[in-house]
Amino acid sequence: MINEIQLQLTPPVPFSFSGTVGSHGWVDLLPNAWDAETKSMRRVEKLSSGKVVKLIIFEECKEEVTPVIGVNVESQGILLEHEITEIRTRVSDMLRLDEDLSEFYSLCARRGAPWDKITKGLGRMLRAPTFFEDVVKTICTTNVQWGGTKGMVKRLVEVYGEPYPNDETMHTFPSPEIIATAPFDDFHGYVRMGYRSDYVHLLSKRIASGELDLESIKTSSLPTSELKKQLLSIKGVGNYAAANLLMLIGRYDELAIDSIFRTYMRERYFKGVLPSDKEAALIYDDWGKWKYLAYWFEIWEYYNNQSPPQSEQSS
Template sequence: MRLNLSACPPFSLWAVVESHGWARLPPFAVDRTTGVIARIERLETGQVVELLIQEAVGGVTVEVRDQLAGSEREEVSRKVWWMLSLGEDLAPFYALAREEPKLAHVERRALGRMLRSPTVFEDLVKTLLTTNTTWAGSIRMAEALVSRLGDPLPTDPSRTAFPTPEQVAEATEEELRQMGLGYRAPFLAELARRVAEGELDLEGLKDNDRPTEEVRRTLLGIKGVGEYAAASLLMLLGRYDYLPMDTWARKMVSREWYDGRPVGREEVEAAFERWGRWKGLAYWFWDWSPWGERP
């Protein structure tokens, strides 16, 4: 089965894939020789399938080597549409970026979309796995969580889908610790329980009509989510009002504008304040090449 999905131009699948590190965490897998991004996905019916996504003229094609019912086809389309931000119109951001030499490359390379997971739950869990650790540690934790708790692909049981909140909630805190999650284990256990029991509606955070401040308060009210994690999640939700500020951001701003002198939150905020609701994207795709790679 093959689906054809259109994207708001300009669009580059690889710009989305390389926007940050999610493509290197399971259940995503990238084949750069064929230009395919694959993902093992559990559908609402319980069927586990492999999605093979490839760039096409004006958007992407999605191939699934299984027979799908009409509702399952709609679900796959909806999930890929969200993951790749196919409907996001970045024209206002590009118009501003044209006036800034450090962002002159973004429209030409169709930068601006952030690869995200089909669910806010998965993005939140992965964000927790990236805090206070190395990238190698994040990969190990994600691999352990997905391989031990996710449903297997019938044709290749070694490949598994991201676990549902219910599946994570069934694991004990000790079992989560044994997966290497450390101090995150109780946070993840409580998060999964709240979502599984309907106490916390994470998918409702996708509603663009909700004020950003309200969404941010909800995120900050989740144990384990601090200001950096909340800002990162807001960007994945298409809200760029806040900067995911860490030591790397302070170091780059220090070198770019302050001759290497130490700076704090105020200086970083001031550097991107003029970008308004686009400041998160301006920071993320700024040309930091004189000082090192972007975050």
């Protein structure tokens, strides 16, 4: 029996739902999917109890001053209270509703236009409910075009994710345990991640065996430099990937220097001449611990306000 309930979450004020869900390309990577018509994000989740549920996340009551996030939950059978609590926690975590950006907003307000746009509720970068998913997806963004990233993640989810019982075309993001138990040759052949499949398979095995507690990094209070060291110790994670992952856990003091960053800096600040990475990074030095968010907003503005550079329409 299909059971449907609707949950409501109260985000902080200000909060931009579209600005958060479309903050970067993550909404386009399965199991996430954006429905432009209903302006909602869809996702299948496997709860700790083992139940697989479908979530549709959207913004309610746009005319109201206080925003409300609606979550339609579809499941087989009635959900227990602790399962509902878990869904709330995961959605809140993805949308980063608990993150305090007030200091960053104050800085932006003082700088005036265009930075004051951020204070309308931008700056919350969509993430996955698990750090494992974010790390795997980040590895899949390295040295590949965005279409390639989407393909790798799609194959990973569709082959190794758990299907949603009421619609088997939809899947969860696979657990480390599932990937770890898959023979490497099969995994490599199915997901076609190139050399990245070694990194993802090894990471999964380390987590499944208990050798690595990846999720603890997400909530650690250690200094950013220490967390960066831990991230760099993961095979497949270099400086770019580590900075991207630090951003996803609320540490914005590092810039993710990739081809997008270099192209942007060359065009915007260095008159067509490619600067060194160090020279380019100095542009954001006075943003202190908010460098990443400042850079990301600026590049967003530069490339047509809405779409991330060199990405297909993703939000």
